[in-house]
Amino acid sequence: MKTPVLWVAACGLIDADGRVLVTQRPDGRDHAGLWEFPGGKIEPGERPEETLVRELYEELSVEPCLDCLEPLTFASHAYPDFHLIMPTYVCRQWDGMVRPREGQATKWAWAEDIVRLPLLPADIPLARHLAARLPKGRRFLT
Numbered sequence: 116m117k118t119p120v121l122w123v124a125a126c127g128l129i130d131a132d133g134r135v136l137v138t139q140r141p142d143g144r145d146h147a148g149l150w151e152f153p154g155g156k157i158e159p160g161e162r163p164e165e166t167l168v169r170e171l172y173e174e175l176s177v178e179p180c181l182d183c184l185e186p187l188t189f190a191s192h193a194y195p196d197f198h199l200i201m202p203t204y205v206c207r208q209w210d211g212m213v214r215p216r217e218g219q220a221t222k223w224a225w226a227e228d229i230v231r232l233p234l235l236p237a238d239i240p241l242a243r244h245l246a247a248r249l250p251k252g253r254r255f256l257t
């Protein structure tokens with residue numbers, strides 16, 4: 116039997132210092148304890164950008180405008196039960212303050228740090244890709 120394909124959208128929110136927001140999957144969900152980028156499943160009829168506007172508000176209370184979502188790359192990863200395709204964006208402008216609404220831990224991570232976190236397997240190449248876009252060594256300047 117073929118493995119189903121799961122479409123998910125994810126986003127690296129990048130702050131003014133050049134750090135990216137990562138969130139930790141809470142207890143009770145698959146991959147609990149691992150870190151990921153905010154986002155979620157693309158619902159039928161939804162564009163990935165619309166998914167992100169919906170999910171970022173539901174998860175974190177922030178509202179990116181559609182035009183602020185810049186496509187970065189995508190993940191294509193075989194999990195045991197499904198194949199994940201995950202268009203991934205970056206966003207540097209949004210309305211509201213990050214307030215986690217689902218009990219998840221969050222962290223603003225420097226480029227050097229995101230690649231060292233225990234990430235969801237599909238996110239490991241994404242983190243490298245994203246880190247290449249962030250300023251290096253900034254944490255040593257402050």
Ligand SMILES: Nc1nc2c([nH]c(=O)n2[C@H]2C[C@H](O)[C@@H](COP(=O)(O)OP(=O)(O)OP(=O)(O)O)O2)c(=O)[nH]1
Nearest residue numbers: 123125145151152153154155156199235236237238
């Ligand atoms: N949101 C998100 N999901 C990811 C990432 N990397 C990765 O492998 N996934 C996987 C984990 C899940 O199996 C799936 C997305 O599920 P989800 O649980 O975040 O989606 P959702 O918010 O729509 O979930 P649900 O509660 O409605 O089931 O994609 C990532 O960086 N962000």
